[in-house]
Amino acid sequence: MARTLEQERAAIEEEGRKLQERRQRLEEKEREAAIQAVEKTGLLKLDGKRLGGLVARIRTLGIEEVEKRLKA
Known part of the structure; x- marks a missing residue:
């Protein structure tokens, strides 16, 4: 413990x-x-x-809706 x-x-x-550096490294690993x-x-x-078209459609529908449609 510090003295002053x-x-x-x-x-x-x-x-x-x-801690911030560690979080950044973790984010980089998750991205990879x-x-x-x-x-x-x-x-x-x-x-x-x-x-690009596929990504645009996913953005339009939203991740949850795309997952729901793919499960059906």
């Missing part, structure tokens, strides 16, 4: 910075995992226009 209030404040700020999942489905092999 100023040292304690500095230690807390350092811990916060480290999502890209890998999409890549495995073959969607990245579609031509740009077709993939």
Whole structure:
């Protein structure tokens, strides 16, 4: 534990910075995992226009509605 209030404040700020960096690394790993999942489905092999249309339709309907329709 720090001896002074100023040292304690500095230690807390350092811990916060480290935590933020850790969160950022986790987000990067999650993004990479999502890209890998999409890549495995073959969607990245579609031509740009077709993939763009599909993504636009998903945006229009919303993720929940697309999932619901795909389950049906």
